[in-house]
Amino acid sequence: MTALLELHGITKTLKGQRTPRTILDGVDLTVESGESVAILGRSGSGKSTLLSLIGLFDRPDGGRYLLGGQDITRLSERRAAALRSAEFGFVFQRFFLLKHLTAAQNVAMALVNGQGWLPRRKRRARTMAALDQVGIAHLAKHRPARLSGGEQQRVAVARALVREPRLLLADEPTGALDTETGNLVIEVMRSATERGCGLILVTHDRDHANKMRRVLRLDDGVLNPATTTPDEAWTPHSAGMQAAPSGAGPTPESAAGVSAPDGADPTREGVPR
Amino acid sequence: MIRLSGRFRSALIIGIQGIRARKMRTFLSMVSLFLGVLAVVVVQAGAETVEQAQLANLAVQVGKDGTRQAYLPGSPESVRVSNETLANRPDGVVIATRQAIVGEPGVVPVNPGGTPFDQPGGYGGPGGPMYCDQYGCRPISPGGGDAGTPVPGQAIELTLNTLTGDIRQFKPFRQVSGEWLEFTSAPSLAPRLVLNLEAAKGFNRHQVPAEMRIDGTTANPTPRIIGVVDDGSPQPVAYSRTDELANWISPNTAASEFGPGLQVMLAPTAGELERLLILRLTATGTPADQIHFETIQARENIARDLALIRWIFLGMASLVLLIGVAGILNVGLATVGERVEEFALRRAVGTSRLLLAGIVLAETLLTGLLTATAAIGASALALSAAGALLADQAPFLEDMVFPWRAGVAGVIAGLVAGLLGGLIPAIRAARIPIATVMRA
Known part of the structure; x- marks a missing residue:
């Protein structure tokens, strides 16, 4: 069976400085349909860059990127935009809702992007279905200013899901939320994987990472191919850091110097989802 | 798409x-x-x-774009032929120009030569009342002058345009008051006149008897002024039906030697009529080189x-x-x-x-x-x-x-x-x- 996503030896170097800085160094990653993957790593380790390459926001300098078996490493801007619309859903830490639009209009924004045209009635139906999926259909006419942080992030998740993407990319989606609200958002995204949607979650929260099928570590641009658990990922002796209490997640400072855990189980059986 | x-x-x-x-x-x-x-x-x-x-x-003043017009010799023959050819034709009109004096008989008009009333050479100019003849214009003395000088009186001279049809299809005069000439009824013995604004100004200023002298008439008709139009002309002009004046003057009388004399205006679609008129005019002796139609392109x-x-x-x-x-x-x-x-x-x-x-x-x-x-x-x-x-x-x-x-x-x-x-x-x-x- 063809994997949903395959990265082979992906590299990315930041140019424009005196000495080019390698952000990603030979990243290999495979994600199957319906699979959820958490990526852990300290700040500056290249997590967001990896996500931006997967989401076709940027192009890798080297390596191969296959989506559904098709090589999409070098795409035209137009094709990349079409794939972003059809295949990916994005959730960001800062929600990025447009304040002059209602919740429903913010969700419908993903449908009014020039990639095919839906009549107003169908647009509305799909928008309301997405809002219903995240449990806030009753807030459809509210503007972001009248919504709580959790509600705003659920609107953002609904926007990501409204086109029924094959892969959901979430960059620290709970970073600005309290634990309870964060759990709610994670559950909403995880429920999407039950319908076959892949999920890549970049997070610092151990509990949230625990809910993913696989947990991977990214250190200085190198993705540890071995599957691990969050506990292993943050093991003090392997990561050179203090173990963070469950649910709190490590701070960027405490995560400094984290390295790939030794002896991680590549098959990762029994990791809770 | x-x-x-x-x-x-x-x-x-x-x-x-x-x-x-x-x-x-x-x-x-x-x-x-x-x-x-x-x-x-x-x-x-x-x-x-x-x-x-x-x-x-x-x-x-000139005519609508596309109108075909010609200025013809004002001989009695060309006037007769033109009037006969365009009689009762809705797509063409013959305009014969003559000088007419309305008012007291035997006096010099207040505007000799049919000049505008407020311009030098006309009555009421900066130099006062003027008399003009072939030797030029000079002020008229208040005392009436010597026996050889005609006495100015209450008469107005104007240009009289006789029409065989409604000219407004070619020159859309703006009606100021009264009504325009209608050409469907029987001609009246008292010729109906429509004045232009300058002529109306003269009649407004001067009380003149309703007696009209036209060169070539044996008796003076009594005109009826029925309306005033704005024709853009600075000179006093009156318009009348050709057939109404025919009771007093032969329609075949030569047109004036001054001004346009005899003018023909035709609709752009009246090509056949134009050819017929040219044919008849040349057949009756009008030199072909004096017949020239042109299209108005204002x-x-x-x-x-x-x-x-x-x-x-x-x-x-x-x-x-x-x-x-x-x-x-x-x-x-x-x-x-x-x-x-x-x-x-x-x-x-x-x-x-x-x-x-x-x-x-x-x-x-x-x-x-x-x-x-x-x-x-x-x-x-x-x-x-x-x-x-x-x-x-x-x-x-x-x-x-x-x-x-x-x-x-x-x-x-x-x-x-x-x-x-x-x-x-x-x-x-x-x-x-x-x-x-x-x-x-």
């Missing part, structure tokens, strides 16, 4: 959302652009208005004269428009700077760079269109108000309709300004990297 339509609709929807979200900025853009578009509309409307007014005057002549002036003013208006463009550009760049996150986000959810540029352009184009609508509306209202307030001084304004070309020019100016003002912001918006959102 469907994809293009989808993109267009998407750009339009998002553009409208953007305008609604930033009403004040849109308003400020419109203010800066309004004057520029207004200048273009006003120049275009002004040029159209002047052209229309000039054309209306020319049509009254619009073409006027357009040439006005084009240069119009382009000069449009150039000035374009400069004002450029200031408006700079305003839109300024506001547009500031807005793009503020909307970096929005544009990056839109690209993240699948909006292409091209559509993103289209969204920014849609907003500026809509702004330009709104501004053009406002400027056109203001101009139309101003023209309507000017028509109501200044109709006395400028009668052509009374029936003036806002010229559609000025509206089109305004819309084009608005769209061009929107395009020019939005182009650089659109390019900037399209170049925003999506990673901005990811790293924000």
Whole structure:
């Protein structure tokens, strides 16, 4: 069976400085349909860059990127935009809702992007279905200013899901939320994987990472191919850091110097989802 | 086609959302652009208005564009042939010009030679009453002068145009009062006259007896003045039916040696009639080289004269428009700077760079269109108000309709300004990297 996503030896170097800085160094990653993957790593380790390459926001300098078996490493801007619309859903830490639009209009924004045209009635139906999926259909006419942080992030998740993407990319989606609200958002995204949607979650929260099928570590641009658990990922002796209490997640400072855990189980059986 | 339509609709929807979200900025853009578009509309409307007014005057004085006209020798034979050929023809008219004096018999008219009443050489000029003869004009002494000098009296001299049909189809005289000649009833023994404004002025100033002398008449008819028209002529003129004067003067009498003499006007479609008239005139001895029909082309002549002036003013208006463009550009760049996150986000959810540029352009184009609508509306209202307030001084304004070309020019100016003002912001918006959102 063809994997949903395959990265082979992906590299990315930041140019424009005196000495080019390698952000990603030979990243290999495979994600199957319906699979959820958490990526852990300290700040500056290249997590967001990896996500931006997967989401076709940027192009890798080297390596191969296959989506559904098709090589999409070098795409035209137009094709990349079409794939972003059809295949990916994005959730960001800062929600990025447009304040002059209602919740429903913010969700419908993903449908009014020039990639095919839906009549107003169908647009509305799909928008309301997405809002219903995240449990806030009753807030459809509210503007972001009248919504709580959790509600705003659920609107953002609904926007990501409204086109029924094959892969959901979430960059620290709970970073600005309290634990309870964060759990709610994670559950909403995880429920999407039950319908076959892949999920890549970049997070610092151990509990949230625990809910993913696989947990991977990214250190200085190198993705540890071995599957691990969050506990292993943050093991003090392997990561050179203090173990963070469950649910709190490590701070960027405490995560400094984290390295790939030794002896991680590549098959990762029994990791809770 | 469907994809293009989808993109267009998407750009339009998002553009409208953007305008609604930033009403004040849109308003400020419109203010800066309004004057520029207004200048273009006003120049275009002004040029159209002047052209229309000039054309209306020319049509009254010279004739409508496309009319075929000829000035023929005023011999009795050519007058007879022309009158017979065009009798009862709705598509042509013969105008025979004669001099007539209305008033006391045997006196010098107050305007000898049918001159205007307020000009030197006419009665009431700066030098006082004048007498003109073949030796020139000289003041008439208050005492009546010597026995050899004719005594001025209460009589008015005017140019009398006899018509075989309704001339207004070729020269649309403006009816001032009373009524125009009608050619369907039986001719009256008392010739009906329609005066022009200058003639009416003379009859208004001077109480003259209703007795009309025309060269070649054996008796003086009593005319009936039935109306006044504006024919654009500065000289006193009266219009009468040819057949009504035929009771007093033979229609075959030679036309005046002065002025146009014998004139024929034909509809553009009366080619057959024109050929028939030429044939009959040449058959009865009129030299062919004295028969020359020409087509009136007043619009073409006027357009040439006005084009240069119009382009000069449009150039000035374009400069004002450029200031408006700079305003839109300024506001547009500031807005793009503020909307970096929005544009990056839109690209993240699948909006292409091209559509993103289209969204920014849609907003500026809509702004330009709104501004053009406002400027056109203001101009139309101003023209309507000017028509109501200044109709006395400028009668052509009374029936003036806002010229559609000025509206089109305004819309084009608005769209061009929107395009020019939005182009650089659109390019900037399209170049925003999506990673901005990811790293924000």
